[in-house]
Amino acid sequence: MTDMLVLKNIHKTFNPGTINEKKALINLNLVMEEGDFLTVIGGNGAGKSTMLNAVAGVWPVDEGSITIAGTDVTGLPDYKRASLIGRVFQDPMTGTAASMQLEENLALASRRGKKRGLAWQISKEEREHYREELKTLDLGLEDRLTAKVGLLSGGQRQAVTLLMASLQKPKLLLLDEHTAALDPKTAKKVLDLTEKIVSRNNLTAMMVTHNMRDAIAYGNRLIMMYEGQIIFDIRGEEKKNLTVEELLRKFEDVSGEEFADEKSLLSK
Amino acid sequence: MGTIILQASGLNIGNLFGSFPAGIAQGIIWGIMALGLYITFRLLDFADLTVDGTFSTGGAVTVMLLLAGWNPWLAMLVAVGAGLISGCITGLLHTRLGIPAILSGILTQLSLYSINLAIMDMKANTAVSASKTTLAITSRSIPSAILTGVIIAAVLIAAMYWYFGTEQGSAIRATGSNPEMSKAQGIDINRMKVLGLALSNGLVALSGGIMAQFQGFADVGMGRGAIVIGLAAVIIGEVLGDALLAKKLNFAGRLAFVVIGGIVYYLVIVIVLWMKLNPNLLKLFTSIIVAVFLAVPYLRAESKASFKKAGRNAVRRQKEADHD
Numbered sequence A: 001m002t003d004m005l006v007l008k009n010i011h012k013t014f015n016p017g018t019i020n021e022k023k024a025l026i027n028l029n030l031v032m033e034e035g036d037f038l039t040v041i042g043g044n045g046a047g048k049s050t051m052l053n054a055v056a057g058v059w060p061v062d063e064g065s066i067t068i069a070g071t072d073v074t075g076l077p078d079y080k081r082a083s084l085i086g087r088v089f090q091d092p093m094t095g096t097a098a099s100m101q102l103e104e105n106l107a108l109a110s111r112r113g114k115k116r117g118l119a120w121q122i123s124k125e126e127r128e129h130y131r132e133e134l135k136t137l138d139l140g141l142e143d144r145l146t147a148k149v150g151l152l153s154g155g156q157r158q159a160v161t162l163l164m165a166s167l168q169k170p171k172l173l174l175l176d177e178h179t180a181a182l183d184p185k186t187a188k189k190v191l192d193l194t195e196k197i198v199s200r201n202n203l204t205a206m207m208v209t210h211n212m213r214d215a216i217a218y219g220n221r222l223i224m225m226y227e228g229q230i231i232f233d234i235r236g237e238e239k240k241n242l243t244v245e246e247l248l249r250k251f252e253d254v255s256g257e258e259f260a261d262e263k264s265l266l267s268k
Numbered sequence B: 001m002g003t004i005i006l007q008a009s010g011l012n013i014g015n016l017f018g019s020f021p022a023g024i025a026q027g028i029i030w031g032i033m034a035l036g037l038y039i040t041f042r043l044l045d046f047a048d049l050t051v052d053g054t055f056s057t058g059g060a061v062t063v064m065l066l067l068a069g070w071n072p073w074l075a076m077l078v079a080v081g082a083g084l085i086s087g088c089i090t091g092l093l094h095t096r097l098g099i100p101a102i103l104s105g106i107l108t109q110l111s112l113y114s115i116n117l118a119i120m121d122m123k124a125n126t127a128v129s130a131s132k133t134t135l136a137i138t139s140r141s142i143p144s145a146i147l148t149g150v151i152i153a154a155v156l157i158a159a160m161y162w163y164f165g166t167e168q169g170s171a172i173r174a175t176g177s178n179p180e181m182s183k184a185q186g187i188d189i190n191r192m193k194v195l196g197l198a199l200s201n202g203l204v205a206l207s208g209g210i211m212a213q214f215q216g217f218a219d220v221g222m223g224r225g226a227i228v229i230g231l232a233a234v235i236i237g238e239v240l241g242d243a244l245l246a247k248k249l250n251f252a253g254r255l256a257f258v259v260i261g262g263i264v265y266y267l268v269i270v271i272v273l274w275m276k277l278n279p280n281l282l283k284l285f286t287s288i289i290v291a292v293f294l295a296v297p298y299l300r301a302e303s304k305a306s307f308k309k310a311g312r313n314a315v316r317r318q319k320e321a322d323h324d
């Protein structure tokens, strides 16, 4: 088994030296193996998005190293890491270019991390390939290849973003509350699609969610974050047998915080 | 009504139609300038004020090289190069030094004023005569000027249609449409911004070079307000394109309408001048046109759904409820 992601002693402090100083990640360590589907839970401000942003390279970390599939990416900005990473964001608007056509978006994604030269942006074969891929989403999008993505619904756009993240198989798929902006029914559809895409492409994925039931139901491993650290890490059979109540108790044990307070934050 | 005004001011309709061909030729040149502006304004979503300077730079470089005996096409090619560099500088000020977009453009534009004077040996105005020099385009022969202009515009539209359909061109468009998404797809958005600004200003410099030949001189102030005129062309073109062909327009079609927008804009100017408006008031007039065209879509949306309207509706319902 290869390690797909290694986070070693990561520190990140926002606004250091000011009254707004916030230690968002404190000596964070995490190793993900190939094929791991990791769900991440934790209260607001626990550092979940900060961890994903550190991996994606939105800004440099203060200390520590980040290795993706054997490549040390600590010193690389986001666009240079993009060949290794697929991302789906919380806001459905973020993942796609609204004023461009559906097929243009897909073409942009299938060239992730490649040199963009003066060849035509989409070939005929690619277009057929996209049509096939879109069919698997089962949203009728295969007939709307030339529609502007801005015309699609939030759920459709998240599904397209997922497809875009997997067209050029990434070493790591980062999902930050990617169903939080969707209605429950659509959220479920997108989650199932996520699982389908992850297993079909045998992807290594990290998914942040506020829904404890989803965190337990999806993936093979679960971590809980609290104040910039991972306070709980469970996998395999043990994870499958978890209950929401158990998770909340664990949280109470480790953080020493009131159960009732965090319950509302965590379980939603 | 129209005839009364015409008679009252003693205007001659024959003069008006007589000046249309020259107006069309100038309109095409402004339309070419607008093609350049389209890249920053519409594709990159970057309000680039460099263009006022680059238009003059294009004129200055072209005229000086013509006076040095250069072939006009080669002279314009060098002008394009000067425009590319100017655009690069604005792009680097913005992306490498973190200077806000508008200010980056203003800084380059202002410095170009000095540079343009230097190019023209510190003279504000340099003439080039069609009788002594070979020009690519001149107002002495309007029909061939129009033909040359149309050919240049057509070639540029074809080139832009091709380029912005390539992987690189679509990366520029993606950068303008959604920078966040572009980075996630591995696009170096800073590089794309610099590239787009360079290409845009290259085209603007080219149009400046064409204009200088057409009018027979380069002037350090010839680009003043170019951005507003370019915007006028882009917006008039879009409004016309939407009205006439609605959604059926592809990218090349939209670009063609930008050039048509330039022609329409300039014909309006011709009419206004013919109505004896003081030419010094032209810039005021142009700004008003652009402000109106920019405001109309906003106001139209606003009239459908605004806080004021919502407030009025609420008050009215309340009153109705009180009556019951």
Ligand SMILES: Nc1ncnc2c1ncn2[C@@H]1O[C@H](COP(=O)(O)OP(=O)(O)OP(=O)(O)O)[C@@H](O)[C@H]1O
Residues within 6 Å of the ligand: A014, A015, A022, A023, A024, A042, A043, A044, A045, A046, A047, A048, A049, A050, A051
């Ligand atoms: N760019 C930033 N600048 C300053 N502070 C930040 C920034 N990003 C995050 N923070 C702070 O770091 C802490 C961790 O934030 P983060 O977004 O990682 O939390 P989270 O676990 O994703 O929470 P949520 O569930 O609300 O999304 C918070 O206190 C937040 O205010």
Ligand SMILES: [Mg+2]
Residues within 6 Å of the ligand: A048, A049, A050
């Ligand atoms: Mg978050």
